[in-house]
Amino acid sequence: MKIIQKSFGQTKAGEAANLYTIVNNNGMKVTFTDFGANIVSIVVPDKDGNFADIALGYENLLGYEINSPGFGSLIGRNANRIGGAKFELNGKVYKLDKNDGENNLHGGDPAYNKLMYETEIFEDEDMISIEFSRLSPDMEQGFPGNLDLTVTYSLTENNELLIEYHAVSDKDTVVNLTNHSYFNLSGHNSGSILDHKVWIKADSFTPTGDDLIPTGELRDVGGTPMDFRSLKRIGDSINDNYEPLRQAGGYDHNYVLNISQNEVEKVAELVDEASGRVMEVFTDKPGLQLYTSNMLGPVENGKDAAVYGKHTGVCFETQYFPNACNIESFPSSLLKAGQEYEFVTIYKFNVKN
DSSP: OEEEEEEEEEOTTSOEEEEEEEEOTTSOEEEEETBTTEEEEEEEEOTTSOEEEOBOOBSSHHHHHHOTTOTTOEEOSBOSEEGGGEEEETTEEEEOOOOBTTBEETTOSSOGGGSBOEEEEEEOSSEEEEEEEEEEOTTGGGOOSOEEEEEEEEEETTSEEEEEEEEEESSOEEOBOEEOOOBOTTOTTSOOOTTOEEEEOEEEEOOBOTTSOBOSOOEEOTTSTTOOSSOEEGGGTTTSSOHHHHHHTSOEEEEEEOOOSSSOEEEEEEEETTTTEEEEEEESSSEEEEEOOTTOOOBOSBGGGOOBOTTSOBEEEEESOTTGGGOTTSOOOEEOTTOEEEEEEEEEEEEOO
């Protein structure tokens, strides 16, 4: 295994950004940048041994300074939506950016994926890790507490991309970190993902209002287009006349994962039969947002001059449920002062003929 570092240019603020590429002995390689702790590319083989980059992204640093879709992004302090852009904690109401209608989406400004991170590299015989860290100061984005956070990306010889999240706050706060990579197993510039097949280990999902804020209900997926308990083509039901799909323009929903949360378990699978590429998703988080890029594009400055549009990538965002800080029946996204926020997500790549 090896890691290669090179310059990614300067930000508009004059900060020097770098690219870090980890390559394993199978030829899989993943590239990251310390600007935003973003995943820039994921290159994996198909069933014939041909390699392709299967992560949507930008050609240059300028793209990542804008990056409204969140390609490859670390998302925080709170991923997904918070209703009314506010929450109450210890008797105090905290107001956040209203950057999604009346709601808060992905924390607000400054976005975690547009900040510089300190970098540390760890090399083992069968794994190389890169750790990005920063201090999110008290009341950044409107959230209380100085939050020391790290995201550690590791590539193994088993073609696993590990993402380990760790955070500690000096005040009670809300934390819900995720990764917002868009995957297209045919290749990032190959067009629609509607022929990809998905499996999700979930018997229920969290339906929303028209503003995409969960109602608090946990609805059984049985008999609905939301059911991915058996491997199913994304395009089979995406245009069904079903209210949650109409509201979101496709899949943009949180699934209630059937896991213990005591260990990292397989929760989802993405299959592209044309290339033979398979991606398995493992986590110990309680929820997973399936997003089929319904609102994407056109993005005209993608890698390799790609133009990304609707349904050209699919996201598997492991998370606490949306608006968990305001819905008591949901697993709590509250992080007590001094407690450790620790979660793991793994994207594992393989092929089948």
